[in-house]
Amino acid sequence: MTTQTGSTPATGSAPAAGNRRLATDLRQYGILAALVVIIGLFEVLTGGRLLMPGNVNNLIQQNSYVLILAIGMVMVIIAGHIDLSVGSAVAMIGAVAALAMSEWHLPWWLAVIVSLLVGAVVGAWQGFWVALMGIPAFIVTLAGMLLFRGLTLIFLHGGTIGGLPNEFVAIGAGWLPSWLGKVGRVDVLTLVLGLLACAALVALQLVARAGRRRLDLPVEGAASFWVKIALAVVAIMAVCWQLANYSGTPIILIILAVLVVAYSFLLNRTVFGRHVYAMGGNLFAAVMSGVKTSRVNFAIFVNMGVLAALAGVVSTARAGSAVASAGQNYELDAIAAVFIGGAAVQGGVGTVTGAVIGGLVMGVLNMGLSILSVDAAWQMAIKGLVLLLAVAFDLINKRRGGR
């Protein structure tokens, strides 16, 4: 049933394929390179203050909720939607968590579970309108933005609820205890966790590589493989070293690490993740291939609601109190992070790691400009320009690559 020319195109155009792979690699690593450049730039401008242990710690704790939101948002955007309500959802769920502890006198852990459940309900509400009623997500979540903000004000009677338990506050502003003691000022547990993460990374990469080799699949060249791993290990250990020199491992870093790994896996390796990409890439083709689009859309919004709830818990914990103005503009920060991280406005493209790196770009900008005492108004203007340039750069790149 075949003609004999099957192998010619593959071998004949091997160099071209190599070039193209290099081009996509560059695009993929472009945003990472941008992050490194921005870090380097501010490190120089601030005279080395940007990467001091305390600042590295704050970078993680201050940006954690935006990163959590960005992880949910990237799925929403890949599927071709948008969620404008997450900032209001963060505020409302923060209020619910505070109420649960101070009014209903629930233990902190039960309050967290209740918050996440409320988040799931919020997501199910929006998912119902988007996935089952077919209302565009832009409208549904714009309505949600107003609705949840209004409910927050109602729950808090316009006031503030403070005096939250220490265990709860630790979620956003605490560290793992120094179970393994300290050597000088350095927390040993943090370094051990860093080493474990590196070991896991190396092991997973080697297993995947061996698997591909066993099946005679093309594998990456050994040099670039090991250089990449070495760079990752150096980066992980550098961050851990700075953290160990401060107060140890922020609890939120553990949560973030678990989320990044879990959601990367979900999007890259599971049928569900594949369906999310398929819907964003070509909705009609996805339907005709048997993807249950309303189910997937519903799940995406429920998931976004739960992650918004987690972000609400974390930001309330870090602030130590629930206020009606919490979460203001978080949706825009999360959306910006996702697009800076290489997601496409039309959907179908985007990664969890990209979104996290995009969020870090914004975070480093914030912190660097703050250290330099740049006026808050200018900070906002600069962030706006960075978002525009990042997306413009990506589109121009794609246009050139598409030829």
Place this chain on the structure above:
Amino acid sequence: MADQATILRMQGITKDFSGVRALDDVSLEVARGEVHAICGENGAGKSTLMKVLSGVYPHGTYTGTIELNGAEATFSDINASEAAGIVIIHQELALNPLASIAENIFLGNERAARGVINWDRTTIEAAALLAKVGLNENPSTKVYEIGVGKQQLVEIAKAMAKDVSLLILDEPTAALNDEDSDHLLDLIAGMRDHGITCILISHKLREVRRIADRVTVIRDGHTIETIDMSSPDATEARIIKAMVGRELNNLFPPHQPTIGEEKFRVEDWTAHHPADPSRVVVDHASFSVRAGEIVGFAGLMGAGRTELAMSLFGRLYGTGISGRVYKDGEEITTATVDDAVAHGIAYVTEDRKRYGLNLIASVTTNISAVALSRFARWGVIDRNREYLSAEDYRRDMNIKTPSVSEVVGRLSGGNQQKVVLSKWLVSGPDVLILDEPTRGIDVGAKYEIYGLINALADQGKAVVMISSELPELLGMCDRIYTISEGAVTGELPRAEATQENLMYLMTMGKEAQR
């Protein structure tokens, strides 16, 4: 020295794309007032040549010269070429469906004074242009209310509003039924009366033969020859030979069918229009297919062929659907795509870009899309197995791609079609419904697809083939049903079917039955 008989002379046109030579010393000479066809396989360089001509690739990005009306033309963009009287009408129509015919005709070329539109003048001139192209519609009718055939005429009226002297039509009849095609071809043939020279890009040699005065064949970026269609040896076989560089003795691969038991039967299938439930779109249709058999569905555009297939396949089309479906003699339900796939039914869409493929994803991802669960355990995909399977299909189906990681949108139409076919074969179907499987792909790739279809039938699969091209049905099918106004109006074994009796059943069918 101006040469009145020649409107366009392109000489030694060479165009490179980052090291790949798309056009190599191509020359084209078009006589004033003629219909000049350009033929070539997909990827031969036809569109690139037309983009050079119309300034999409501006002067300086190619080498060679363009002479228009005897003077050298150096277009910097498409506006410059339009000002010189060159207009391209693309295969995909570029009309705004929500605007009126008149608004579309003068879009970007408004009848206005100081930015204020003169609506009376717009309407009157639009009506005059519509009369010229033989379209009997009110200029204020919205474009979405008229059919594709009429929309094509609006495009031509739009071009004429720009004082076109050289009109380029890219596959103008690709989306039209035979009747609309005929009308359009007559119109093109009569263009010289309006002082318009036409360049026609077409895969349909029948059309070329009918209206072209001369044909230039391009292959792999080279001009092969220009054939004068009035000469006695200007046959379709000669054009095909020039296009593919080899003798195609048979347009269809030889095939000896082995037909077995009945595999798939549909009885009394009825479906209504989703927007207008009182309108019957599929009307008590019944048919059957046996294992190893290739059964054709002939019908004009809008006869309900695709609607029949899509309402059968997971009820993707229509409301108020009724009827019975049998597989291997047992009644089954196909109410969702999953049901249909689980019963071993596959539907390969007629519109691969819109319904068939995720164009921004890789070949691998597209091939595994339907039967993803075959590569997954507990919802986790084994990407190595997925990759290996894609490699197998690349080899078996002869998909020409640098690698299976390539983005599908970069492949040629024929190769994209092979990816769509592969995607459905992964699900292991034994009933294949192929809707226009060779639409918009070149002669060589068509022949390959035919071979693949025959091979699938030989594996004992039941194949339903829907096609607008009667020769294709006659060349491929063991049995042909005709469909008209949603009803099955006839059934002919291959030996008895001719273009004439099929066309009779397709057009007169319902009356003939009564």
